Structures are given as C-alpha cells and as structure tokens.
Amino acid sequence: MGIELLEYDFMWRALLAGWIVATVCPMLGMFIVVRKQSLIGDGLGHVAFAGVTGGYLAGIYPLAGALVFTLAGAAGIEWIRRRQAEHADVSLALIFYSGLAMAIIFSSVTRMPSAGLLGFLFGSILTVSGPDIVLMSICALVAGTVIWRLFDQLVLLSFDEDVARVSGISTGWISMILSLLTAIVVVVGMMVVGVLLVSAMMVIPVAAADLFGKGFKTTLFVAVLIALIAVTIGLVISFYGNVAPGGAVIMTTVVIYVLVSLMRSVQRRMK
Amino acid sequence: MCEVCLKQVSFAYHGMPVLDTINLDISAGCFVVVVGPNGAGKSTLLRMIAGLLQPQTGQIVIDGAAPEKAQQQGMIGYVPQHYGRNTQGFPATAEDVVALGLVAGGRGRSLSRQGSRHIVDHMLELVGAERFRHRRIGELSGGEQQRVMVARALASNPQLLLLDEPTSGIDYAASAKIYELLGQLNRTLGITVIMVSHDIDNATRTASHVACIDRGLCYFGGNNEFRSQHLQNPHLWYYSTVAGQGGNSDGD
Numbered sequence: 001m002g003i004e005l006l007e008y009d010f011m012w013r014a015l016l017a018g019w020i021v022a023t024v025c026p027m028l029g030m031f032i033v034v035r036k037q038s039l040i041g042d043g044l045g046h047v048a049f050a051g052v053t054g055g056y057l058a059g060i061y062p063l064a065g066a067l068v069f070t071l072a073g074a075a076g077i078e079w080i081r082r083r084q085a086e087h088a089d090v091s092l093a094l095i096f097y098s099g100l101a102m103a104i105i106f107s108s109v110t111r112m113p114s115a116g117l118l119g120f121l122f123g124s125i126l127t128v129s130g131p132d133i134v135l136m137s138i139c140a141l142v143a144g145t146v147i148w149r150l151f152d153q154l155v156l157l158s159f160d161e162d163v164a165r166v167s168g169i170s171t172g173w174i175s176m177i178l179s180l181l182t183a184i185v186v187v188v189g190m191m192v193v194g195v196l197l198v199s200a201m202m203v204i205p206v207a208a209a210d211l212f213g214k215g216f217k218t219t220l221f222v223a224v225l226i227a228l229i230a231v232t233i234g235l236v237i238s239f240y241g242n243v244a245p246g247g248a249v250i251m252t253t254v255v256i257y258v259l260v261s262l263m264r265s266v267q268r269r270m271k
Numbered sequence: 272m273c274e275v276c277l278k279q280v281s282f283a284y285h286g287m288p289v290l291d292t293i294n295l296d297i298s299a300g301c302f303v304v305v306v307g308p309n310g311a312g313k314s315t316l317l318r319m320i321a322g323l324l325q326p327q328t329g330q331i332v333i334d335g336a337a338p339e340k341a342q343q344q345g346m347i348g349y350v351p352q353h354y355g356r357n358t359q360g361f362p363a364t365a366e367d368v369v370a371l372g373l374v375a376g377g378r379g380r381s382l383s384r385q386g387s388r389h390i391v392d393h394m395l396e397l398v399g400a401e402r403f404r405h406r407r408i409g410e411l412s413g414g415e416q417q418r419v420m421v422a423r424a425l426a427s428n429p430q431l432l433l434l435d436e437p438t439s440g441i442d443y444a445a446s447a448k449i450y451e452l453l454g455q456l457n458r459t460l461g462i463t464v465i466m467v468s469h470d471i472d473n474a475t476r477t478a479s480h481v482a483c484i485d486r487g488l489c490y491f492g493g494n495n496e497f498r499s500q501h502l503q504n505p506h507l508w509y510y511s512t513v514a515g516q517g518g519n520s521d522g523d
Contacts, residue, residue, distance in 0.1 A: 034361055152374045159361060159371060166321045166349040167375035167427065168342045210362055213407055219362040 005239050010126055014235055014245065017128045017136055021192040021201060022227035024140045026209070027147055028185045029202030030220045031178055033210075034158045040077065040179075041199030043092045044186040047073035047099035049195045051187075052120045053106035062120070063135060066187045073099060074183035078176050123194030123246030125235070132191060139188045143181045150174060155216055192231075193246040200250045201227065208257040211264045226256055273334040273346060273430040273463055274299050275320060280329035282315055289315050291487035292329065297480070302457045302464045303491075304474040307484035313467040314352060316484065317435050320465060321349050333431060341431070345375040348424030350417075352435035352467070358408045358416055365411065365419045366404040369394050372426025394422040398452060414445030421452065425462075432456070434466040438473070446470055450477040 005011050032040055048066040055065020073095050080091030107117060119127065128136075147154065157164040157174050165171045182202075189198040209223035234249030241248070277295040281288065289312035297303055305313045318324045319331055322338030333341040341347050358368075369391045373382065382390070395401045398418040403411055408419060417437055424432060434453070438446035450470075454477040457464045468474040475481060481497040483490045 030362075152371070155363075155367075156371045156374045159358075159363065159368070160351060162318075162321075162323055162351050163349055163371075164374075165323060166342055166347050166433075167372075168345055168377070169374065210360075213410075214362070215364040215367045215407075216362050217367075 005236060010128075011235070011239065013128050013130070013133060014125045015232065016133055017125055017192055018231035018235055018249065019228060020133075020136050020140045021189045022205075022231040023224055024143050024185050025189050025198070025201040026205040026223035026227045027220065028143065028178075028182050029206045030216075030223060031154055031158050032182060033203055033206045038203045039092060039199065040074075040182055041186055041189075041202045043077065043096035043099070044070050044073055044183055045190065045195040045198045046096050046103065048183075048186055048190050048198075049120060050099040050102035050106060053103045053110065053112055053117070056112050056116070057106050057110040062116075063132070063187060063191070066120075066190065067139075067184070069099070070183035070187055071180055074179040075176065078179040082172060082175070119194075120190060121194050121196055122244055123190070123192050123197065125192045125245045125249075126238075128191060136188045136191065139184045143184050143188075146177060146181055150177065154178060193249055197246050197250045200253065204250070204253045204257055205230065208253070208260045211257075211260050213264075226260075227253065230256055273341075275431065275463065275465065276332040277316075277320075278330045278332070280319065280326040280331060282312065282319065282324065282327055284315075288487050290326075290484070290489070293484075293489045295482060295489065295491055297463065297465065299463055300457070300461050301480050302454065302478045303466070303480045303482055304478035305465065305467045305482045305484060306469070306471055306474065311484045312487070313484055314435050316482075316489075317433050317465065317467050320431075321347060321433050345377070345427045346430045348372070348375075348427055348429030348432045348462075350420045350424050350432075350434040350437055352439065360409050361407075363408055364405050365400055365408055365415075366391055366395060368408050368419050369400075369404075369422045369426055372423040375427030375429070390426055394426045397425065397456070398422040412445075413441040414449065417441060417445075417449055418452070421449070421456075425456070425460075430462060432462050432464045432466075434464070436467050436469065438468065438470055443473075446473055450474065453477060
C-alpha cells in the first residue's frame with residue numbers, strides 16, 4: 001500500500017512540502033502559543049490570501065505577493081501592538097479583516113478562477129511544484145536559522161518581556177523578527193494546509209506536546225515530531241481516502257491531540 | 272556591587288504625579304526595602320531603576336551610567352511583581368528558567384555547555400531549589416517559584432538585584448525564608464539589593480536601609496531608625512516617616 005503511494009512524483013513533492021511545514025510551523029508556533037498570540041497565524045493567513053489575489057492582479061507569482069503582504073501585515077500588527085499594547089487584539093482584528101476585505105476585492109476585480117482560490121484557501125499540497133518546494137525550503141531555512149541563532153532570547157522574551165528588556169535584549173527588534181518569521185511560515189504553511197488551517201498547524205502540535213509537561217526544548221522537539229507524524233498519516237489518508245489533504249492533516253493532528261490528552265489523563269489517574 | 276543614584280527624579284501617569292523630585296543615594300552593597308501604601312509609586316520607582324520606565328525629569332545613574340547601559344552589561348537582576356501570569360502554563364522546568372538568566376548581558380555566549388550547566392546547578396543549590404529542578408515552573412508553589420526566579424536573576428551574576436514584592440501571595444514562613452535567603456546573598460555576594468515590599472516586619476529585619484514612599488515624596492534612612500519610628504506609631508508609620516520628616520531627604 002505504501003509503495004504504491006511512493007510511485008508518484010507528486011506524492012514525494014507533497015511529502016517533502018508537508019515535512020518542511022511540519023518542521024517550521026511548530027517551531028514558530030511554540031513561541032506564538034506561549035506568548036498567547038495563537039490567533040496571529042489566522043490573521044496573517046487572511047492577509048496572505050489578499051497577497052495571493054493581489055499578486056494575481058498585478059501579474060506576479062501569487063506566493064511572492066502573499067509573502068510581501070504578510071510581511072507588511074506582520075510588521076503592522078507588531079507596530080500597533082508596541083504602541084497600544086492594551087488594544088493588541090483590536091490591531092489583530094484590523095489587519096485580519098482588512099486582509100479578508102482586500103482579498104474579496106482583488107479576487108472580484110481579477111476574476112481569479114475559483115479553483116485557484118480554493119487551492120490557497122484549503123491548501124493544494126498535491127499540486128506543489130518544484131519551484132514551490134525551492135521557495136518553501138528557502139523560507140524554512142531562513143526561519144530555522146534565525147530561530148536557532150536567537151533561541152535563548154526568544155524564550156526569555158516569551159517568558160517575560162520586562163525581564164528580557166532588563167537583561168539587555170532589544171525586545172522591540174526581537175518581537176518584530178518573531179512577527180516577520182511568523183509571516184514567512186504562514187506563507188509556507190498556506191501551500192500545504194491552506195490559509196484557513198495554517199494557524200492550526202502552528203498551534204495544535206504545540207498544544208499536544210505541551211500535555212507531556214516537559215521542558216521547553218523537549219516540548220518543541222515533541223511538537224515537531226507530532227506534526228511530522230500528522231502530515232505523513234494525513235497525506236496517506238488523503239491519497240487512499242480521496243479527501244482534501246489539508247483537512248486530513250489537521251484532523252490527524254487533532255486526533256493525536258485527543259489521544260495524548262486521554263493518555264495523560266489515564267497516566268495521572270494511575271499515579 | 273554597584274551604587275544607585277536618583278537625582279531629582281519625577282514621574283507622572285497621565286498627568287497625575289506619582290513621584291516628585293526624588294533624591295536617593297544607595298551605596299554599593301546596601302539592602303534597601305521600598306515601602307509605602309498601594310499606588311504610592313514603589314513599583315514605578317523600581318521600574319525606573321530597572322530602565323523599564325523613563326523619569327520625566329531628573330536622572331538615574333547606576334555605577335556612573337544610565338540604566339540602559341547597565342541592562343546591556345547584564346548588571347541588573349530583575350524579579351517582577353506579576354511573574355505568575357507568565358509562569359503558569361509556560362513550558363519550562365525550574366532549571367530551564369534559571370538558565371534563562373544566562374542570556375542577560377550575553378553571558379551565556381561566552382560559556383561552554385558544561386560551564387552553563389555548572390552555573391545553573393550552583394544557582395539552584397544556592398536558593399535550595401535542586402529537588403524540584405525538573406518540575407515545571409507552573410507546578411511549583413509560590414515560595415518555590417520565587418526561589419527559582421531569584422536563582423534566574425542571580426545566574427546573570429548581577430551587581431544589582433531588583434525585586435518587586437517577591438513574597439506577595441506567599442505564607443509567612445515561606446516569606447521569612449526568602450528574606451533570609453536575600454539577606455544572605457546580600458551579605459555573602461555583596462550584591463546591592465532594592466526590594467519593594469508590603470511585609471514591613473520581615474523586610475525591615477533583613478534590610479540595611481528603608482525607602483518609604485508616600486504622596487510622591489520619599490524618606491530614606493537606616494533600618495534601625497525606621498524601625499524605631501514605626502514601632503512608636505505602628506498605625507501611622509507612613510505619616511510618622513514621610514510627613515514627620517518633612518519629605519525628601521538624601522541618604523542617612
């Protein structure tokens with residue numbers, strides 16, 4: 001059964017793309033979740049959708065359009081958050097709805113084919129091309145390298161922003177870098193699970209890994225492992241069950257979360 | 272060890288003055304407890320010394336430099352008041368949290384993995400937190416969490432330790448242990464300690480000096496002097512110190 005699946009080039013590309021996403025989404029998601037900004041991925045996903053339609057309108061590669069829009073949106077969210085911390089949720093809503101409204105306007109003007117729109121909304125991992133993989137790999141490499149270089153500072157910033165500042169960390173810059181990385185990862189993840197579910201790929205594996213109650217690095221490692229397993233199982237289900245891959249991947253992640261939750265609950269009762 | 276000097280420092284929130292031309296000269300190695308009623312500006316004073324707030328007038332100098340420079344050099348160890356909301360659910364063990372102290376001033380960059388490990392072990396031992404080092408910070412009791420937070424602040428090898436109500440929400444016995452620990456660290460390591468507290472009894476037993484803030488003014492004096500006045504007027508201690516002494520004063 002498994003061999004048949006691997007006979008197709010598109011499935012290899014899909015698996016590769018999925019594994020890239022499964023690695024970078026929880027890496028960023030870890031910081032987003034502990035900073036209680038879980039919805040930022042959703043907000044930026046909608047901005048990315050505006051970028052896709054805007055890119056199509058301007059006649060450029062839609063993913064490049066998505067990247068430009070999402071980076072601008074992420075910088076905007078962070079800029080408002082720093083100036084009006086008490087209205088951080090409003091800033092997110094502003095960017096979120098502006099992105100959605102722009103996407104609707106651009107798509108109506110360009111008359112973008114609905115198949116293309118649906119691909120970005122729900123993910124189109126089975127149609128991922130070679131250039132897409134290259135772009136995703138570059139984005140993932142940038143995100144991974146920055147996280148690796150700034151890891152300790154990002155953890156301290158997520159733990160307590162004031163303590164990070166007193167420790168000599170440029171919290172404004174590091175927060176901005178984190179937002180921009182989130183934007184990059186949203187664009188990467190969008191191709192696999194779609195705009196509507198990219199946030200789930202950042203949040204659910206981290207939430208499941210968190211149930212084990214381990215330290216930061218172990219939780220991060222387990223989150224990536226859960227995401228890799230979910231992507232692999234989800235794609236197999238999608239191939240044989242003929243269902244949308246984005247949905248299959250996220251539902252697999254949810255099932256893993258529920259199973260881990262039950263397992264931990266049983267373990268606690270047995271103690 | 273480092274000196275902290277506040278010269279004519281004022282601060283207001285939305286036009287409402289909180290601190291009014293405060294002068295303080297804190298010598299190296301002092302243990303200062305900052306007391307005063309709610310909303311007096313104790314935390315504001317501490318946050319200004321930490322470089323988190325800018326005074327609207329006046330100047331703060333830490334060992335001859337601005338607080339921002341002291342931050343970059345990793346000179347300041349800071350334990351905030353509301354760390355609890357961050358620790359609850361944060362996926363880090365006690366030793367992970369202590370290791371975060373090595374980020375300050377880039378100290379961790381110059382250390383090998385073994386060196387970092389040694390410092391974390393030492394800090395955990397110093398505050399008596401080895402037995403719960405592998406437990407998540409959010410699972411610890413208030414007193415245990417506070418010990419870990421102090422260990423984290425100490426891991427950066429600070430010359431100035433700032434603590435904002437480190438014993439709030441902790442029972443009397445645990446509070447006394449934390450004060451004892453801080454006093455010991457101050458005496459043995461020579462770290463200058465400035466601590467905001469409502470626990471007048473424990474705090475003044477441990478501290479060498481008291482800064483009492485009320486209605487924008489600050490009285491600063493030796494511990495014994497403050498204790499004798501407070502005991503004479505236990506219900507009016509803010510007035511007996513602040514109003515009675517005529518407001519601002521520099522040093523002892």
